[in-house]
Amino acid sequence: MDRPVPTGPAAPDLTILESRVYRGGNIWSYDPSIHLVVDLGVLEAYPTDTLPGFTDRLVELLPRLENHTCSKGVKGGFIERMRTGTWLGHVAEHVALQLQQEAGHDQRRGKTRGVKGRPGVYNVIYGYSDEGVGLAAGQLAVRLVNHLVQEDPELDFAAELELFLTRAERTAFGPSTSAILEEAVSRDIPYIRLNSGSLVQLGQGVHQQRIRATMTSKTGALAVDIAGDKDMTTRLLASAGLPVPKQETVRSADGAAAAARRIGFPVVVKPLDGNHGRGVCLNLTDEQEVRDAFVVAEGESRRGYVIVESLVVGRDYRCLIVGGRMQAIAERVPAHVLGDGVHTVRELVETTNADPRRGVGHEKVLTKIKVDAAAEALVLEQGFGMDDVPPADTMVKLALTGNMSTGGISIDRTFDAHPDNVEIAEEAARVIGLDVAGIDFICPDIASPVRETGGAICEVNAAPGFRMHTHPTVGEPQYIAKPVVDLLFPPGAPSRVPIVAVTGTNGKTTTSRMIAHIMKGLGRQVGMTSTDGIVIDERLVVKADASGPRSARMVLQNPRVDFAVMEVARGGILREGLGYDRNDVAVVTNVAPDHLGMRGINTLEQLADVKAVVVEAVPRDGFAVLNADDALVRRMRRRCSGSVVWFSLAEPGSTVRDFVEDHCRRGGRAVVLDRTERGDMIVIRHGRRSMQLAWTHLLPSTFGGTALFNVANAMAAAGAAFASGAGLHEIRQGLRTFTTSYYLSPGRMNQINVHNVDVIVDYCHNAPGMRVLGEFLERYAAMKAGQHDLGKISRIGVVSTAGDRREEDMHELGAVAAEHFDVVVVREDERLRGRERGFTAEHVAAGVRSRMGEEGVRCRQVEVVLDETAAVRHVMARANPGDIVVLSVDQHAAVMAELESMTKQAQPGTHTQDSVGDPDLDPGALVEEAREAGDSAARDVDSPAPTA
Structure with a gap:
């Protein structure tokens, strides 16, 4: 049947009514999912084929939607669904998935289903990698759908998308952590993110190991401290006979100048405990340069110490050592641009930074080149200004160090290294004591022995970054996460607890x-x-x-x-x-x-x-x-x-x-x-x-x-x-x-004798539970009667249910209780769950009354005592020796404490100063006792109590 074509919605009002984050298997999916309950409003009458230009505009903004197969099972299937007509809740699902893919989260699972009995309301479910990003994707998807139906002047989608991607970068795992987690998942090792950063637990329970970036549970704190102290690192390496530059530690500009004179120019000045190449000044040839560099290095030093060391000339190599074995080597090239004879240095930097692989900080495989005063000064030293056009193929450096964090690139040299150099790097990691170490080599060529060609170890780094190895700019990527996970979980080692x-x-x-x-x-x-x-x-x-x-x-x-x-x-x-x-x-x-x-x-x-x-x-x-x-x-x-x-x-x-x-x-x-x-x-x-x-x-x-x-x-x-x-x-x-004692099973069929009254404490709170509890009570009372000559045994029950149950469920609970107890006392939980005080108890009591007088129904009296402790005192005061009292509890600890205190008091009926008398003979005394306990709502209902 053809659908009538509406003229168009007056105003789009697709809204999110509810959002949930499922962090494990759920009713919709085996995997973690976001669940949005959305109301299409007037858009329920407008599937996509009735909205002119909607599909084309959406594909123009998110062209990779063409890769979505949807239920068609082929590329472009979702676009076909939109052209033939689908509802906008389904569109929001696919947009939320695509927005996450734009942020680098490969999510493809989703489904949209209508809510039964609520026309225009849909359940939208889709997968996520980071729950914050997943929720933000759903919210932006709904805004975008409304915007495409009728333009929202306050929505700049390009700007909103940029904000979304920035947020995703802030919360996402870095390349190093991601590499380890991907390897762990491939081995069926579960993980739990422990904070908003990179602290992650691999494995479960007793088998767990933790990582923070590339620092692991097996990384020694002392080794990290040593690696962070560049002076101590150099001393230890030198004592092991490993090639290191000459160096001195200073705390003043004058001291730095004096140390440079003793070492001999050119020198390097760097912070004692810095990282990521910050504060490192190279190729200093006179004392004034050293003094100026001291100020820069001191600003990046946490303790104020600065190192002056001899300049080692050569290429910059990072050797990654895991578990004492070399796993990867990368040559690091400082941030630079290549002239083309047409564009200025500034324009070349902008073009380089436009590479989608470059991001801010460590979020992507490459970092954007930062143009600051130091970069401009370095360009000027090379004979260019930022607005000059360098000749074709001329390399213009914008940083002296080859750190990836300053915009450098990496070239894989893993299989080029000379065995002697590999041995030196492995020995350095062992000397410092790091399980995962980054050894920085400066030498003419890593393929030749540094002891012959010259070169030295400049630094040993704890928690080295992996991205230069996993995503080299030139060369083959190295799968270095495998040895790290091997270190934490050797082959055959368990990672899960049953x-x-x-x-x-x-x-x-x-x-x-x-x-x-x-x-x-x-x-x-x-x-x-x-x-x-x-x-x-x-x-x-x-x-x-x-x-x-x-x-x-x-x-x-x-x-x-x-x-x-x-x-x-x-x-x-x-x-x-x-x-x-x-x-x-x-x-x-x-x-x-x-x-x-x-x-x-x-x-x-x-x-x-x-x-x-x-x-x-x-x-x-x-x-x-x-x-x-x-x-x-x-x-x-x-x-x-x-x-x-x-x-x-x-x-x-x-x-x-x-x-x-x-x-x-x-x-x-x-x-x-x-x-x-x-x-x-x-x-x-x-x-x-x-x-x-x-x-x-x-x-x-x-x-x-x-x-x-x-x-x-x-x-x-x-x-x-x-x-x-x-x-x-x-x-x-x-x-x-296994017993139902309070120690092993608190609140579940706990039995206690209070002055020869058999008291059973249980959590029973619904009609099915009351039914099986009542069946037990019939058998138990019969067994007890057969064992003892106690005459007639009365059964007294305190019953209640949670306030958020349906009224018919409350009524049924009372009706079932009436079948098994001579007297039913109805109380209420401390938490009313949205009900007014007395509402739940009244409905349960009404269920009891509805059965009283029927053939085979025991109950002859129902009472209401709202406070739980007062209800306990209430029934215990009226019970006679040999009776059975069943207490359906909410706060079981308070109830058991009250019962224990009663066992230490005088027997009922001995008329001590604190005795309340026998409520069976004086119903008014029962009400007064409950009021004294603090519950003015206690009241005697229906017929007088039978004599037990």
């Missing part, structure tokens, strides 16, 4: 702790992230909700960690993606309704897609440990590049169990539950092998086998540990010694 990622709606924290506990038993130094914080080798180092990507990176940066267990939450994946590129094992416990209606996730299927990101991050030699009992989790097997390990509570003969058994018959792995007269046995299956692991009732975390959700968690942990190489005995021992 990563186990655990996600799911419920149970992921406990499963993570179980895995960490098992691996700790194997002697591993485990780093773990969870909703409670970051734990390094069983020590809590950061107390916060640490289930996001930043916490994962903190673990991988810790030099003690040799095994990582990451609890991965939905929010972190949606906000920033994963904090790493891949995980060796992914565990998915379940997918249940929670967090729906947030960040565009409205259905269980969408939530499952988010959780599946950790499965997609499994490599071919990795494993995904999946819950076969959950249909949404079962579907994730299709997204796994590695092998699948199933775990299942299903009984033999069921459809799910048959599915798992079929998987094992084909050589797969699984963890299943075999039910016998003696109890339930966890069994690990691998192909035809069947290995009994442990009786569930002997695992402390399962409360005698009654907590089936912890049985499932233990099976998931066993599958992950088995996939990680743990032996059967180590897994068994780990599960047998």
Whole structure:
């Protein structure tokens, strides 16, 4: 059907509604990406084929867009898409990619998808190398699209592009760092940028090495200090019998003149601790020149010392030594221009600087020639002014030193050097003690022995630049990053620590702790992230909700960690993606309704897609440990590049169990539950092998086998540990010694006895979690009643959920709680998450009331005590010996401290001075006690409390 052709938009209003930076795998891509949510506004009605001249103007500004293949798969495919008609969100994606390519970032991945239910709103996703540059590219792309639709007089695209490129140069890695990182990536060595400069961590955890430009973790600080002291360097080299010039260190112009007389003219004056050739004055032939040069050199010296040394005549060579071996040699030619008999010196400099390879500082392979007073004076010494026209082929120098940073060029001489000269350079690096060293030779020809032809070592440089070797102006590039990475990671040396990622709606924290506990038993130094914080080798180092990507990176940066267990939450994946590129094992416990209606996730299927990101991050030699009992989790097997390990509570003969058994018959792995007269046995299956692991009732975390959700968690942990190489005995021992004590599992099924009241503290905060907790409570209460003659046991529950949940989820939580507790007390979290105080509690309480009176529903009373500590005191005051109290907590540390303090107080009912009486008999006393605790919102609701 033909589309009507609009007359044109009144005003372009393409805007960015939201921007996110994914620093790892995410729901859109396996790689780091920028995500823009854009609104086309009126431009939704104007695809590119309805905008006359739009495509041509865009290609004129960014001609390399013709290289974009887009979905056509051929060069020019994107241009064809624009001519036949595509929406402007798609155009912004390609422009953002091309802008990054203009800055030297080779990015080609991108996609644009409409937001469901929001016409004209699109998700624009594209790759990035530097997140600051990537975000700036997206912003400039949107401005440019609007400008091309209707000219914006305030937008000068050429100027904006120049500002964008300048910013990219400032934040980009330099050539030396980039060369090392490219080599590391080619070997599958991960890296983490540690600052905005060139400090980078290669590898993970205990295997990490660091570099700053070309200085490495193995570079000795003392060697760097020696190399920075040119006088000390010369003394050490001379004592080793290596050729060096005569020199003296001075602190005054008079001292410099006197030293020059003793050494003999011509001389060189340079700062003792300078670099990049700054402050170096050559070929000084009288005392006045020396005095003038002293002022220049002193200005570049950090400590005020200046060196006067004999002038060594010859060509300038830089020998790069890595690990004691010569790797590359470059001849450095000072900044100069060649006359053509037509243009002035100034014009020749401008033409030379127009070379796209030249930039500012070290950002590009060559540096622009700087015309300053010193350069003009040098040109004048050669008989020319800046506005004179030198004869054809006449070389006019604009700097005396051959440093690349002053605009010089390099010629590769790696294979021209005489073996004696190579040996001298290698010996110099060993004498100073540098693992990576730049040896500056001045000699007539590097191909002839300097001991015979004359010449000397002028400097030994720590952290030498690589660009003269990797990007020589003349000659073949040398791949010198390889020996540097070999030095840090010898062939066969590991660079990664095993990563186990655990996600799911419920149970992921406990499963993570179980895995960490098992691996700790194997002697591993485990780093773990969870909703409670970051734990390094069983020590809590950061107390916060640490289930996001930043916490994962903190673990991988810790030099003690040799095994990582990451609890991965939905929010972190949606906000920033994963904090790493891949995980060796992914565990998915379940997918249940929670967090729906947030960040565009409205259905269980969408939530499952988010959780599946950790499965997609499994490599071919990795494993995904999946819950076969959950249909949404079962579907994730299709997204796994590695092998699948199933775990299942299903009984033999069921459809799910048959599915798992079929998987094992084909050589797969699984963890299943075999039910016998003696109890339930966890069994690990691998192909035809069947290995009994442990009786569930002997695992402390399962409360005698009654907590089936912890049985499932233990099976998931066993599958992950088995996939990680743990032996059967180590897994068994780990599960047998893992308890739900507050020390090992804070806030997760912690049990404490307070004056014969059985108190269970758990984090349960959603309806699916409450349902399995209630099922456990039924079995546990039955077991307890069978063990003790306590008569009727009352169950009292304190429940709550986060304020950012949907109202129907709050209501459902209360409805489920009503099925399992005689009394439900509703509280609220400290953080209300955008709700008014009392809103969340009222909706949960309404869910409880909706079920009260139904057949099979236990609850006969619901109360609201908003403050958490007050709610704890509230229920403990009304509980009788033998009762079961379940506390769904937010601040578990404060709750456990309160319970511990209660154990030291007098028994309820002894009527000490501080006794509050029995709220079962006096409901008014309960309200008064809650008010005294600071919560005036406490109130008794509905029917009076039943007598327990």
